[in-house]
C-alpha cells in the first residue's frame with residue numbers, strides 16, 4: 307500500500323485503535339494527523355486538539371489543516387465520545403442519554419464529514435473510512451456478557467448500523483467526484499477486559515481469539531489508498547469470523 311503524499315485525518319487518534327491506525331498510515335508513507343480531544347495543538351507534529359462535539363472546534367481544525375497542507379485526502383471517523391452512563395443495562399438507560407450518544411457518535415460524524423467532503427469534492431479526490439462494528443451488522447450475542455458486569459448499549463447498535471448506511475449514502479452522492487466512502491467493522495478488540503468476558507468471547511468467535519489493533523489498521527490504510535480506488539459504499543468486517551456464523 308502506498309499513501310505517499312496523502313494528507314489523512316484520524317479522529318480519536320489517541321485511543322486504542324486510533325494509535326494503530328496513525329502508525330500504519332505513517333508506515334505507508336502517508337501524513338497522518340490526529341484529531342482528538344486528548345491531543346496537543348501542534349499541526350507540525352501532526353496533532354490537533356479537536357472536540358468533535360463543537361462546531362467551532364471543527365472549523366478551527368479544518369482551517370489549521372488547510373493552511374499547512376492545502377488539501378485533505380483521507381478522513382477516518384474513529385473518535386468515540388460517549389456519555390458517563392455509557393454501558394448501563396438497557397432497562398437503566400434514560401432516553402436523553404440514548405439521544406445524546408446518537409448525537410455525539412453519529413450526528414457529529416456528519417458535522418465533520420460535511421466540510422471535509424466539500425474540500426474533497428473540489429479536489430476531485432478523497433476517501434472516507436468510518437469505524438463501525440460487528441454490532442452495526444448483526445444483533446448482539448448477549449451470552450458473552452453472562453456473569454460479567456458488561457453489556458453492549460442499545461445506542462451502539464443504532465449508531466453503528468446507521469453509520470454503515472450513512473456511508474453508503476455518501477458513496478452514492480460523492481461517487482461522481484471520485485470521493486469514496488467505506489466502513490470497517492471490527493469485532494471485539496482485546497483491551498484487558500473482564501477475564502470471563504474474554505473467555506466467553508473467544509469461545510464464540512470462529513478464530514478463537516479477540517482482535518488486536520494491528521488486525522484492523524492495515525484494512526483502514528487499504529481503504530484510504532489507491533489500491534482500493536474502485537471500492538466504495540462497502541463495509542469490511544474484520545472480526546475473526548464473528549459475522550460469518
Ligand SMILES: NC(=O)c1ccc[n+]([C@@H]2O[C@H](COP(=O)([O-])OP(=O)(O)OC[C@H]3O[C@@H](n4cnc5c(N)ncnc54)[C@H](O)[C@@H]3O)[C@@H](O)[C@H]2O)c1
Nearest residue numbers: 318320321322323342343357358385386387437439492495
Ligand atoms: N475497541 C473495540 O473493541 C472496537 C470494536 C469495534 C468498533 N470499535 C470502534 O472503533 C472506534 C475506536 O474505538 P477505540 O476502542 O479505539 O476507542 P477509545 O476509547 O480507545 O478511543 C477513542 C478516542 O476518541 C477520543 N474522543 C472522545 N471524545 C472525543 C471528542 N469529543 N472529540 C474528539 N475525540 C474524542 C478519545 O480521546 C479517544 O482517544 C470507535 O468508533 C469504536 O466504536 C471499537
